[in-house]
Amino acid sequence: MLIDADAYQRVLGEELRKLRKKRGWTRKELNERLQSEISLQTLATYELGTRQCSVVRLVELCLAMDELPQNLLERVHRRVFGDEPGRVRLNLAKVVADDQPELLPLRRWARGRLEQASGTEVQLEFSALERMAELCGMETQDLIARLRKLSGLPAGY
Numbered sequence: 001m002l003i004d005a006d007a008y009q010r011v012l013g014e015e016l017r018k019l020r021k022k023r024g025w026t027r028k029e030l031n032e033r034l035q036s037e038i039s040l041q042t043l044a045t046y047e048l049g050t051r052q053c054s055v056v057r058l059v060e061l062c063l064a065m066d067e068l069p070q071n072l073l074e075r076v077h078r079r080v081f082g083d084e085p086g087r088v089r090l091n092l093a094k095v096v097a098d099d100q101p102e103l104l105p106l107r108r109w110a111r112g113r114l115e116q117a118s119g120t121e122v123q124l125e126f127s128a129l130e131r132m133a134e135l136c137g138m139e140t141q142d143l144i145a146r147l148r149k150l151s152g153l154p155a156g157y
Contacts, residue, residue, distance in 0.1 A: 004080070010049030011079045012058075015072055017047040019065050033064040087123040088144055091151045098150055105135040106143075121151075 020030050027043045038057075045051035046061070053061070062069040082089055095103065095110040109132070113122065124132075126140075133143040 006049070008076065008080050009052060012053065012072075012076050013047045013049030015076055015079075016053075016061060019062075019067055019072065020047070023065060025065075030061075030064060035060055035064075087125055088129060088147060089121055089123050089151055090147055091121050093120040094150045095147070100146065102136050102138055103146070106132055 020027070025033075027040050027047075031038060031040060031043060036057075042051065046053045046057075058072075059069050062072055090110075092110040092114045096107055096114060098107065114120065129144055129147075130140045133140040136143060
């Protein structure tokens with residue numbers, strides 16, 4: 001999967017800042033709760049997304065703010081990729097409008113879902129995509145890449 005490192009770092013910083021502010025703390029107050037010494041300037045650059053944060057430092061920041069690191073990273077993932085972890089977002093209208101012959105079984109399914117659904121987007125689990133790939137006669141990763149491209153998202157997953 002292609003990752004826009006700058007965007008990911010910026011969103012991570014925003015989430016760290018929101019977490020700190022949610023607790024009503026200044027950077028100095030957060031700094032006092034950390035296990036290791038860190039400058040206020042370094043904290044600011046993490047929150048601005050202009051400096052990369054090591055995994056150990058990220059865990060330390062999360063623990064100081066009583067947040068599970070995986071929960072923070074899940075929020076960042078959703079914001080950057082628009083998908084729930086382990087799922088792929090699919091725009092049903094774009095699938096129906098596509099003309100790739102291999103996707104014919106998927107187009108039929110998407111048309112049916114559009115008729116009964118209230119929205120045009122769904123999120124599919126990997127196991128459902130594996131079965132759809134079989135129906136289309138292609139590899140799962142190839143199908144996911146095509147679907148993400150149709151939805152205007154980075155290819156791969």
